[in-house]
Amino acid sequence: MTQSSPRKVTRADVARLAGVSDAVVSYTLNGGAPVAPATAQRVREAVATLGYRPNQAARALKSGSASTLVLVVPDGDDPVFANAFFSEFASAIEAAARRRGYALYTTASSLESEQLLTRFHEFASRQVDGVLVLPAGAPLDVSALDAVGIPWLQLNTATPQPGLASLGVDLRAGAIEATRHLIEHGHRSIGYVGEPNTDELRYLGWMEACTDAGVAPGPFIATELTRIGGYRAGLALAVDDDRPSALFVASDRTALGLLRAFHERRIDVPGDVAMVAFDGSWETEYSWPALSSVRQPIEAMADSAVRRVLERSDADLTHEVFAGELVLRNSCGQH
Amino acid sequence: MTQSSPRKVTRADVARLAGVSDAVVSYTLNGGAPVAPATAQRVREAVATLGYRPNQAARALKSGSASTLVLVVPDGDDPVFANAFFSEFASAIEAAARRRGYALYTTASSLESEQLLTRFHEFASRQVDGVLVLPAGAPLDVSALDAVGIPWLQLNTATPQPGLASLGVDLRAGAIEATRHLIEHGHRSIGYVGEPNTDELRYLGWMEACTDAGVAPGPFIATELTRIGGYRAGLALAVDDDRPSALFVASDRTALGLLRAFHERRIDVPGDVAMVAFDGSWETEYSWPALSSVRQPIEAMADSAVRRVLERSDADLTHEVFAGELVLRNSCGQH
Structure with missing residues (x-):
């Protein structure tokens, strides 16, 4: 070199x-x-x-632009792209960037304030045109990242945060639609499998749909939103004498873990337990049974994310909400 | 900016x-x-x-290094990270790079000679320390890429190519082991589902294992190594009166498509058809039934890829072969 x-x-x-x-x-x-x-x-x-x-480094110094976007995904033990939803989303972002003449580079980073800030400085000094961040849960230090001076936007965001440019799907509305679908088809005991967080919007949507219909919500099975988390929840439900007749599950891969446990324990889906999941990745089409799921509109979100970060003005510090779409397959038992 | x-x-x-x-x-x-x-x-x-x-661009000019590796994946209609094997492999490469103090950036590119060469110039001028390329099938223009002057290595490579630094799993030996396993458990009609290419090493390994055991190989069901390709192959096999009692399938996701078709057509796996797949990604653990599969040693391959590209000398223009490991689950019917 x-x-x-x-x-x-x-x-x-x-x-x-x-x-x-x-x-x-x-x-x-x-x-x-x-x-x-x-x-x-x-x-x-x-x-x-x-x-x-x-010498593109030299040219970038002059032009102030190298026509690149960076997608930051959280690092960690559970590889983010083992989540089919995120890998589809990243592919859609890459396609949206390319349509605008930008190359997308994806890199994993700790999302701890100090480390992420160091990465942002690295991006900015390489004249990266914009950064999209796939958050891991904890809120980012928005003002510190803004101070680096590079336009950025937070993906996969549930609720607006003042001063933050972000987008995400309407988790609560999606959860309501999924739960209502199960209620409309006669279920009166509908469990929720999701993260141990009762402020979470999918939890609240499930709760609201049940309450509005006069159905007592429950049980709430708290678990990690991973395949193994779903598998563990499924093993617990398999030996539960009060097992609900239907489940709303907070993510596809959690549902995939549940399916594995139910297969192993010979619990029929949808015969014994009907299920609707959330995300709508390819996994839902190739599981057995195929999963009904609230599909996140990844192409529309990817397109907006790229457009907004490239056009970003100080006025665009808003949160953009996208509607999910309930895609009916076999796991909810009606189709 | x-x-x-x-x-x-x-x-x-x-x-x-x-x-x-x-x-x-x-x-x-x-x-x-x-x-x-x-x-x-x-x-x-x-x-x-x-x-x-x-200004890292300016500093990179001085030091000639920015401590980054780039992983190039093929772009195209079928997003590469929708392949669970590749997303696991990319995560392992990212972890291996981080252990050595390097950031990994993943970017999709056309692997056509002209476009890839343009990307290599882009990487080199940004002082990238090394490039790993996940090839899409057609051979790359090695001498043109070498001329850019940036160390690079080709992943997922089946056969040595003179002057090319590469690595990959032993497809033929893996296919032989998978097929032999089916033969040892009494199967005498073993089909192969794979790409329409009779020079392909998994095809040749299947053929060799059958022939060595005095079992007439067949049928050969040629299809794309995608979920939908597997699904189509499964629909065809479902109506085949001479359906084999076992299948060796060239990739996990192809096997996943087959499973979907067999479920829909009420063909029991492994009761009616036993299956062994290839790659051994997480998909094999969470499908129903769980898939027996030849697992590629992604951690070892990732570690070697990163080490070799960082240490690369002109002497290292070799092909490194890794052995796959037959992981037995439920689809082959013996476990």
Whole structure:
């Protein structure tokens, strides 16, 4: 990676050797205008012969932009992309960035204030055009991140936070719709499997739908929103004499863990227990039975996230809410 | 993103305002030595007050290194991280890079020669320390990529290519082991579901294991290695009067699609058809039935990939082969 040549090879040297203009060298290496394949080949050979390294770092210093976005995902023991919803979402963000001529780089980071701030400085100093953060739960230090001076937006956000540009799906409305669907089809004991947090919006939506319909909500099975968390919840429900006839489950992968436990314990879904999940990733289509789930509109969210972070003005420090869509498959028993 | 101040704010300005040395400013922003939280806070406030942007692009120019690796994954309609194996592999690579003090950035790219070369120039000019490429099938233009001058290594590679630093799992040996397992448990008609390519090593391994055991290999069901490809293959097998009693399936997600079709058509796995898959991602543990599969040793491969690309010398243009491990679950019917 070290440059040992006494004089730095320039673009002009490459142009001379290839017999083209400086501009054609630039077009070949950076795009901007079409270059005939044979000409491009000549330029590349000249680049290789001379050991030319087009210095984007230097150019980025001048232009202040390198046409890149960064997606920050939480690091940790449970790899974020083992969550099918997040991997689909990241792919949609990448596609949305590319449509606007930006490359997306995804990187995992601790979301602890100090570490994330260090990463933001790293991004800003590399002239990254915008950062999208997939939060892990705890609130971020918004003013410290803003002070770095790079436009950023928080994805997957449930509730507005003053001064924070964010977006997310309407968890509460989605939970209400899922629970109501189970109620409308005759269920009178509907459990909720979700995180141990009674302020959480899916919990509140489930509670509200039950209460509005005069159905006593319960049981609430608190667990991690992971496959193994769902599996453990399923094993507990399997030996529960008061097992509800239906479950609203806070995430697809939690539901996938429940399904595994129910299969192992020969509890039929939807015959013994009907289920509606949340997220609507591909997992819901290829599980057995296929899962009814509230689908997050990942393409629309990805498109808005990229657009907003690129256009970001100080006026855009708002929270944007997207509606989920209840997709009915087999696990709720009606289809 | 524009700097409108008449004179550029320097690290010395920040140090003065925060009442610390230049070195402490650097430690706070870039690591390298511990800084007391209160001091770090003062430095950060000074950074915010002055609008200082530590210019890593400029520093990268000097040091020739920014302590980053890039993982290139193929773009395309079928998002690579919707493949559970690849998302687990990427997470393992990220962990291996972090253990060595490197940040990993993952980016999708066309793997067409011209486009990939443009991306390599982009990486090199940003002083990226190494690139790992997850290939999509067609061979890369090794000499053109080498000419960029950035160390790189090709992952997920089946066969050595002269001059190419690469690694991958032993597909043929894994296929032989999987097929033999089915033969040892009495199956005498073992189909193969895989890509329409009779030079492919999993195909050849299946063929070899059958032939060695005096079992006529077949049928060969050619399909895409995707969930929908597996689903289509499963629908075809469901109406096949000569359906084999066992299948070796070239990837987990293909097997997942087969399972969906078999469930829908009430074909019991493993009762009617036993199955062994390939890759061994989390999908195999949470499908129903759980899939027996040849597990790729992703942690060992990730560790070696990162180590090799960071240590890379011109002597290391070799192909490294890893052994898969047959993990037995329920789909093969014996456990």
